[in-house]
Amino acid sequence: xxxxxxxxxxxxxxxxxxxxxxxxxxxxxxxxxxxxxxxxxxxxxxxxxxxxxxxxxxxxxxxxxxxxxxxxxxxxxxxxxxxxxxxxxxxxxxxxxxxxxxxxxxxxxxxxxxxxxxxxxxxxxxxxxxxxxxxxxxxxxxxxxxxxxxxxxxxxxxxxxxxxxxxxxxxxxxxxxxxxxxxxxxxxxxxxxxxxxxxxxxxxxxxxxxxxxxxxxxxxxxxxxxxxxxxxxxxxxxxxxxxxxxxxxxxxxx
Amino acid sequence: xxxxxxxxxxxxxxxxxxxxxxxxxxxxxxxxxxxxxxxxxxxxxxxxxxxxxxxxxxxxxxxxxxxxxxxxxxxxxxxxxxxxxxxxxxxxxxxxxxxxxxxxxxxxxxxxxxxxxxxx
Numbered sequence: 479x480x481x482x483x484x485x486x487x488x489x490x491x492x493x494x495x496x497x498x499x500x501x502x503x504x505x506x507x508x509x510x511x512x513x514x515x516x517x518x519x520x521x522x523x524x525x526x527x528x529x530x531x532x533x534x535x536x537x538x539x540x541x542x543x544x545x546x547x548x549x550x551x552x553x554x555x556x557x558x559x560x561x562x563x564x565x566x567x568x569x570x571x572x573x574x575x576x577x578x579x580x581x582x583x584x585x586x587x588x589x590x591x592x593x594x595x596x597x598x599x600x601x602x603x604x605x606x607x608x609x610x611x612x613x614x615x616x617x618x619x620x621x622x623x624x625x626x627x628x629x630x631x632x633x634x635x636x637x638x639x640x641x642x643x644x645x646x647x648x649x650x651x652x653x654x655x656x657x658x659x660x661x662x663x664x665x666x667x668x669x670x671x672x673x674x675x676x677x678x679x680x681x682x683x684x685x686x687x688x689x690x691x692x693x694x695x696x697x698x699x700x701x702x703x704x705x706x707x708x709x710x711x712x713x714x715x716x717x718x719x720x721x722x723x724x725x726x727x728x729x730x731x732x
Numbered sequence: 733x734x735x736x737x738x739x740x741x742x743x744x745x746x747x748x749x750x751x752x753x754x755x756x757x758x759x760x761x762x763x764x765x766x767x768x769x770x771x772x773x774x775x776x777x778x779x780x781x782x783x784x785x786x787x788x789x790x791x792x793x794x795x796x797x798x799x800x801x802x803x804x805x806x807x808x809x810x811x812x813x814x815x816x817x818x819x820x821x822x823x824x825x826x827x828x829x830x831x832x833x834x835x836x837x838x839x840x841x842x843x844x845x846x847x848x849x850x851x852x
Contacts, residue, residue, distance in 0.1 A: 517758045520811045531827065533834045542823065549814040550755040558819045564830055573837060574830055578822060591837065
């Protein structure tokens with residue numbers, strides 16, 4: 479019954495939220511760490527960068543995410559990943575997405591060209607040994623790639639949300655549409671490398687029942703200001719926890 | 733019983749040494765603590781029954797070395813990013829390629845108010 483009542487109050491937000499938090503020239507640097515019983519091991523550096531990209535017809539926003547392992551790990555498992563999304567600066571609607579993964583001896587390249595009018599996305603998959611597959615995938619209204627979805631979290635209005643409010647995203651991943659879900663868990667103050675910050679706490683990827691029963695272990699903290707930058711992430715992995723902690727933030731809009 | 737604790741102490745101290753020389757040196761603390769506990773129990777039991785075997789002392793030595801390496805690495809080793817030249821080059825190439833691909837797209841089909849179209 480309690481769950482039904484909560485579901486009744488489920489918050490539904492508009493899909494066409496306007497970007498007032500992200501501008502070109504922003505650079506966020508994170509440290510990805512592995513935490514086992516409080517002992518931290520730094521693994522990689524993750525960078526999230528924005529820039530303006532001009533074509534003859536329009537100016538788009540390039541959202542770029544890179545992940546690179548620290549030198550001590552390079553001999554064991556070298557990671558050099560590049561994720562890019564070219565989006566509308568106002569609504570963060572993606573038009574082109576690229577994912578270039580180099581992890582150890584594994585290589586994968588994925589590209590989506592979105593056509594929101596025809597509700598289709600052309601995908602291109604490349605792997606080692608000249609393996610290449612082209613597909614056209616039917617997409618729903620508001621389908622986004624993983625990078626633009628991550629940035630979209632920053633243009634939601636959390637100040638009007640109540641505890642337990644949910645938002646579902648449709649994400650195109652590996653040429654398939656998957657559902658992602660966030661649950662707003664209220665405000666929390668946390669200490670970060672860029673100071674003590676009042677944050678919005680979000681649970682990622684699980685349904686509300688799991689979150690409220692304490693079964694969820696994936697959380698993201700966004701600053702409770704106009705920039706809404708992700709400052710801390712905690713993700714459950716089979717043994718221990720994965721953590722994403724902000725190292726520096728430059729070129730913020732506000 | 734004494735034999736079992738001695739074997740456990742040896743196994744955990746070897747594990748601590750292996751972990752301490754790897755990048756995950758911080759995790760060597762766990763087997764090192766276990767090795768100390770097993771070693772102390774084995775030492776106590778050996779003392780009760782007679783002479784203490786050299787292998788127990790050896791496991792203590794390995795554990796101390798492992799803890800020494802771990803502490804040294806935790807204090808003096810700073811994490812630094814590996815060579816990212818290839819990634820930087822790839823980023824630039826990808827951007828150039830993306831601009832060409834975006835030029836090919838029919839941007840007219842996108843919502844006019846959604847995108848900052850120059851000259852409109």
